[in-house]
Amino acid sequence: VLVPTPIPPAIAPPLDSVTGSETDNILLGNDSNNEFLALGGNDLVVGLAGSDNIFGNEGDDRLFANSGNDFLDGGSGNEQMFGGRDNDFLDGGLGDDTLLGDLGNDSILGGEGNDSLFGLQGNDVIDGGNGDDAIEGGTESDALRGSDGNDTISGGAGVDALQGDFGDDMIFGNADADAIDGANGNDSLFGGQGADTIFGGSGNDRIDGNVGEDLLFGGSGSDTFVLAPGNGIDNIFDFVSGEDTLLLTGGLSVDQLSILPLENATAIVDLNTNTVLVTLLGVPLSDVGVDSFST
Numbered sequence: 573v574l575v576p577t578p579i580p581p582a583i584a585p586p587l588d589s590v591t592g593s594e595t596d597n598i599l600l601g602n603d604s605n606n607e608f609l610a611l612g613g614n615d616l617v618v619g620l621a622g623s624d625n626i627f628g629n630e631g632d633d634r635l636f637a638n639s640g641n642d643f644l645d646g647g648s649g650n651e652q653m654f655g656g657r658d659n660d661f662l663d664g665g666l667g668d669d670t671l672l673g674d675l676g677n678d679s680i681l682g683g684e685g686n687d688s689l690f691g692l693q694g695n696d697v698i699d700g701g702n703g704d705d706a707i708e709g710g711t712e713s714d715a716l717r718g719s720d721g722n723d724t725i726s727g728g729a730g731v732d733a734l735q736g737d738f739g740d741d742m743i744f745g746n747a748d749a750d751a752i753d754g755a756n757g758n759d760s761l762f763g764g765q766g767a768d769t770i771f772g773g774s775g776n777d778r779i780d781g782n783v784g785e786d787l788l789f790g791g792s793g794s795d796t797f798v799l800a801p802g803n804g805i806d807n808i809f810d811f812v813s814g815e816d817t818l819l820l821t822g823g824l825s826v827d828q829l830s831i832l833p834l835e836n837a838t839a840i841v842d843l844n845t846n847t848v849l850v851t852l853l854g855v856p857l858s859d860v861g862v863d864s865f866s867t
Contacts (some may be wrong), residue, residue, distance in 0.1 A: 573753035573771060575735040577718040578679035578697050581643065581661055596631075605640070614649075621657075626652075628665075646671075648684075655680075659694075673698075673710075682707075685809070686721075697731075704739075718743075722757075727764075734772075745770075749784070756792075766805075778819075783807045790816055796866075798822060799849045801842050811852045813859035818850070820867045829865075833857040 590599045594612035601608065603621040612630045618780040619626060623640040629647040637644055646653055648666040651830055656664055668685040677694045681700040689698050692710040696741040700707050704721040713730040722739040732750045734743050738755045749766040755773040763770055763781040770779050772791040779788050780798035786806045788797060794815050797808055800822035811818075818840070820826070829849075830841040838852045838860050852860065 573733050573751045575699075575733050575753075576697055577699050577717070578661065578663075578681045580663070581679075600724045608635075610635075610647075614669065619721055623658075641676075652683075668703075669849050682719075691716075691728075700725075716810075731766075740775075745782075754791075768813075797850070798839065799848075800847060801849070803849075805848045806850045807853055810855050811845070811855050813861075813864060818865050820865055825867060826850075826862055826865050830859050831857060 573578045576739045577612055588604050589607045591609045592599055592611045592615055599608050599617045601619045605622040606616045607625040610628050610633055610643040612662045615633045616627050616634045619637045621639045624637055624642045626635050626644045628635055628651055631683040632649045634649050635644050635653045637660055640658045642656050644653050644662045645692045645799045646665040646669055650667040651669045651738045653662050653671045653673045655673045655678050657675045661679045662671045663732050664671050664682045664687050666684045670679050670688045672690045673696050674692050680689050680698040682689050682705050684702050685749050686703040688707045689707045691698055691711045691714050695712050696714045698707050700718045702855045707716050707724045708726045709716050709728045709732055715733045715737045716725050718725055718741050718765050720735050720738045723760045724742045725734050726744045727750050728735050729745050731748045735755055736743055737755045742760045744753050744762045745768050746754055746764040748769045752761050753771040754761050754777050758775040760778045761770050761799045763786050765783045771789045772779055772795050775791045776793045777839045778796045780786055783803050785804045788806055790810050796819050798819045798821055830843055832839045838855045838857050840849045842849050
C-alpha cells in the first residue's frame with residue numbers, strides 16, 4: 573500500500589500581515605489573504621476568509637483557518653489547529669498536537685509528538701510523523717500513514733489506503749473496501765466491512781478481515797489470522813504451516829470444522845452452516861492440522 577506524504581503547497585502571497593508578540597495574543601484576520609506570525613505565548617489566531625498562512629511558532633496555540641486554501645504551521649508547543657473549509661495544509665510541528673482538517677481535501681502532517689489527527693470530510697492525506705499518534709480519516713476516501721511510533725489508525729467511511737509503517741500499530745478499515753498495510757512491527761489489523769486487502773508486512777501480526785470477502789497476506793513473521801462465522805470467505809495467500817496460526821472466534825472450535833482439499837489450496841469449512849470460512853492458497857491439505865488452529 574503506497575500512502576503519499578503530505579507535501580506543503582506553494583504558500584499564497586499575503587495581502588495583510590499580522591504579527592504577535594512574546595505574550596499571549598489574539599490575532600484576527602479579515603477576508604483577504606492574511607499571514608499570521610504568532611511568535612511566543614499561547615495564542616489564538618482566527619483567519620476568516622481568504623487563503624491564509626498561519627505560523628504558531630512557540631507556545632500552545634489555537635489556530636483557526638476557516639475558509640480558503642490555508643497553510644498552518646504549529647511550530648513548537650501543543651497546538652489545536654482547525655483547517656475549516658476548502659483544501660488546507662496543516663503541520664503540527666513539535667509537541668502533542670490536535671489537528672482537524674474539517675471540510676475539503678486536506679493534507680495533515682503530525683510532525684513530532686503524540687498527535688491526534690482528524691481528516692473529517694473530504695479526501696484527506698494524513699501522516700502522523702514521529703510519536704504514538706491517533707489518526708482518523710472520517711468520510712470519503714483517505715490516505716493515512718502512521719510513520720514512526722505505535723499508532724492507532726481508523727479509515728472511517730470511504731475506500732481508504734492505510735499504512736502503519738514503523739511501530740506496533742492498530743489499524744481499522746471500518747466501512748468499504750480498504751487497503752491496509754501494517755508494514756514493520758507487530759501490528760493488529762482489522763478490515764471492517766467490505767472486501768478488504770490486508771498486508772501484515774514484517775513482524776508478528778494479528779489480521780482480522782472481519783465482514784466481507786477479504787484478501788489477506790501475512791508477510792514475514794508468525795502471523796495470526798482471525799476466523800469467525802458469518803464474516804464471508806477470506807483468502808489467505810501466504811499461510812505457513814508451523815509458523816502462522818488460524819485463531820477461531822465467535823464460538824468456533826476445531827471439531828466444528830472440516831478441512832477440504834482444493835486445486836492448489838485448502839478450504840476450512842464451518843460445519844454448523846456448511847460454509848467456507850477461509851481458503852489457504854498454495855497450501856496442501858497435509859500441511860493443515862489441529863496444531864494450525866488456536867482458540
